[in-house]
Amino acid sequence: MIHRDLILPVPVLLIDDQVEASQNLSHILQNFGYPKEVLLCSPSLANAVLMVQQHLPNLVFINLQSWSKAQIDFIQNLKLFRKDTLIVAVLPSSMPKQLLQAIHLGISAYVFSDQSATGMQNQIRTILRGGSPLDSNLANEILACEQSIVAHGHSLALSKTEHEILALSGQGLPSQQVAANLNASEQLVHGYVKSIYRKIMNADDAMCCFS
Known part of the structure; x- marks a missing residue:
């Protein structure tokens, strides 16, 4: 095929x-x-x-x-x-x-x-x-990590839409349903997920969660 x-x-x-x-x-x-x-x-x-x-x-x-x-x-x-x-x-x-x-x-x-x-x-x-x-366990892990980072005076600089995607994915919703909830295409959602991952990759090594 x-x-x-x-x-x-x-x-x-x-x-x-x-x-x-x-x-x-x-x-x-x-x-x-x-x-x-x-x-x-x-x-x-x-x-x-x-x-x-x-x-x-x-x-x-x-x-x-x-x-x-x-x-x-x-x-x-x-x-x-x-x-x-x-x-x-x-x-x-x-x-x-x-x-x-x-x-x-x-x-x-x-x-x-x-x-x-x-x-x-x-x-x-x-x-x-x-x-x-982006599965629910990882989405919730990222959200928990960001809360800890913010508590230490730092930030992952996630956008409002990226937060929404993490929250919806953390509830166990598949990407198709996340896209529907946001009135966006599934391709756009995947683009935001890749952006989230890039921000995590580029985060300072000294931040908690990454060691």
Whole structure:
């Protein structure tokens, strides 16, 4: 099937020490139109560093379930070496604090590993359409983080619309319903979500919530 509404950056690097997980993700990407030969897999960060230098991937999926210092260092170094590379975190939905920290480090989107194949496919479709997912746990984590930041005399400089999107998403509303509530397009909502993530990424390291 041809998905004309999707953007397919290549090559793609999948970093996961679980071969089956990489295969499942690769299968989803192939269903969206990716040729198998542009999907590169690495079972380790050390090997991934070499593959980044050799193949210069434009899209990287990295499993962050173990949330190690080595993974943090990899993301930071990748953003320095390839600042325009799209980094997607793959992790369980039970890790909103780590996900928020990963966004601050420079990831652009995420896929939950503990959901159905259909759920993963839907999140990846959003990403390949140029958007970024925003689930209720992460939305509430961002709101709580901002309250703490404001209490310490700082701000994420979120707009009124961005606050509304976080509040609606925090109630568990899907992006389509958030868009309907705001009388806006779903594409515009995804644009605001990406703006929220950029503000988190550019926030001062000294702010709470990001360490």
